[in-house]
Amino acid sequence: MKYQVVIAGFGGQGVVFLVKVLAICAGNRDIAFLGTENHGMSQRGGAVSCDIKIGDFTNPVIDKNQADVIIGLDSNESLRNIAFLKTGGTMVVNAKADYPSLPFAVARVDANAKALQGAFPIQGLNVYMLGVALASVKDFPFSIEEVKNAIMQMNPKVAQQNIKILQMAMNDCK
């Protein structure tokens, strides 16, 4: 298998958490992976993106025109990383309805609005968007069960809450 995912957002949104979840999914199935983080000097509120390459790779960086999926936790950050999405790839994004039309498959959800309405606490935005990716990307390399197991392994204390959010996203995308 060869599958490349870019996760883009800003510091505080839990970008790295998602990479860890996907890494555990790969590890549980004994598939090799390489991941890396791209961020500058700022911490909370600064641009962050992570690359994860699942399968037979020898360096952790995703080049332009190579990613199968981008998961954008923020609308602008998703667009600033768009050069990495390959022709035929999927953009999964948290954005308002005015998100521009792109020459890719786009799965757009206004997750900020849902959180503001109280559907889930904002710390769960990352997991919600992973749920959107699971529901809308046909060739996503992991099943919902695998992702749930990985979330359990990450931190059993908050796993139930996260799994609820993941399920909510899957239902919302039906």
Place this chain on the structure above:
Amino acid sequence: MKQTLMGNDAIAWGLIHANVDMVSGYPGTPSSEILSGVQKIKKMLSLPVYAEWGANEKVGFEVAYAGAIAGKRACATMKQVGLNVASDALMSAAYIGNLGSMLLVSADDPGFYSSQTEQDSRVFAKFARIPVLDPSTPQDAYDFTKLGVELSEKFKIPVMLRPVMRVCHAREIIEMDDTTEFKPNEGKFVRDVPRWGAVPRDGRFAQGLDQLERVEVIAKYNWDHFLKPQFDGCKGGELLIITSGTGYGFTQETLKDLGLEADVVKIIMPYPLPVKEIQACFDAYDKVLIVEEPYPCIEEQIAHPKVYGKNTDTVHKIDEMKKEEILKAFQKIGFYKGENIYEAPKIDLGFSVPARPPALCPGCPHRDVYYAIMKVFKRKKSIYPSDIGCYTLGIAQGAIDSLLCMGASVAMASGYSIADPSKDVVATIGDGTFFHSGIPPLLNAIYQGHRFVLVILDNSTIAMTGRQVTPSRVHQPIDIKKIVEGMGVECMEHHYSHHMHENVDFFKKVKEKYDQSTSGPTVVVVREFCILDAERASDFVPNIYVKVDEDLCVACDQCTTVYKCPPMSYNDKGKIEIDPFLCAGCAGCLEIVCPTDAFVVDENYLKKGK
């Protein structure tokens, strides 16, 4: 045992599995998690390991190196610019050597992600004439850490491990020792004054001769153990690619992506190289391409008419490794004639996507302190030298005029005050940087009578690199105010307040004192906290959330240009809006920041975590 690890954690485990029991150093991205990783393992397994931060890289290196002289297995960790600070100690240690083991980990940052230079530590190892190992992946980082410790003990000389950011901060499943049977080393200093106390000229000259001989021996070892087995497996042909570190992984993927084949040799030890043996292998090829980063370290050692690399303008000379750059190098030497598969399709969005420039965290007290400084010491009449740390991000507020290196703000304030006495010089430095290298220049300014304002921003942590402890926080806490007073000058003290007028009033007092002074620095310490400091922040953050009264907002740009808090931006109505997910509840913007007082308390604000 298989384990998912980040490169820096892999190095930490490698140290423990190599029985390294003295680790020191100084935080610096991308190296910081190595020492904190050792601390975590130490705690988890209750191991008898010394793993503590030094006051700066030089101090850290020297603590560890003395351990290595006394027979311990020791390690010093730092980033590449930290090695500049430690270099005085390194250059001599490279003559004197060690009885135990001395591994120096110097993490490079090709691409300037969080460093002021892109310098190549491998070149520094060559300069110091010590061997250097260049890992490609976290697995290599683990293996080479153990190898480096062994080689240092074998050759009785410090060995450098040079991981780059894409190794330190990469994550993969690695294979490591199944069990940790940690055996600490007995430290025993053996008096040998001619060696440990070698004096110029004769003592050091003799060590210099040993050094030259040792480099030859290690180069031969490099050939026998690392290079010959690889060259023996090479087939010859159009192109030989010689690479090291991340270059290896990028090269292999590029060849696969393009469907090309070439012999690839991975240099594990980029210095010292067995030059003649390597060059003799070039006969079997038309061309030799060197893929390495960031400087042409290998290329310059094995320069030859068949060799292509950075010095022939074939490979990019600045910025980190990319497969696209290797593809272009293949095109330049005629090895690949197809299209650029790494070119992104052109997409016209019809608008430019707003950048998210580096900024201080929401709720960071530095922002408010800078704001207050600029309210009192006006930009037009001031020079603001600053320093290396989170507070460097105050540059977005216009609160910083110059940056150089750790601790430079203080001595540069001296220099500016001499060169342009018509301006008020107001320098800012964090507590970590002050402890690291801000004390000697302050001492200099006091005894030379240089007149400027020094503001020490004390959040009691090394925030930028992940909140490591400072000397004010552990063991015997050291107070900055007393250090300053010990040099014979007053240290004005202020406790940061989320009521902006209190910060502004304090700096008015500072200006009064400075205006009255005729000689010497006016030194100030502002007691702050780091908003991400889980231990302390909750004692300080008022949790007062803010919204915008749109009737009052006149879109004057004050908050977006001078205050620069990330949650603030214009909405579709042309009014400022606060991003509910980013506001930290610090209340810093409620006073003075908005000329029309449009920031108001929001009782019903979305509370984080509730």
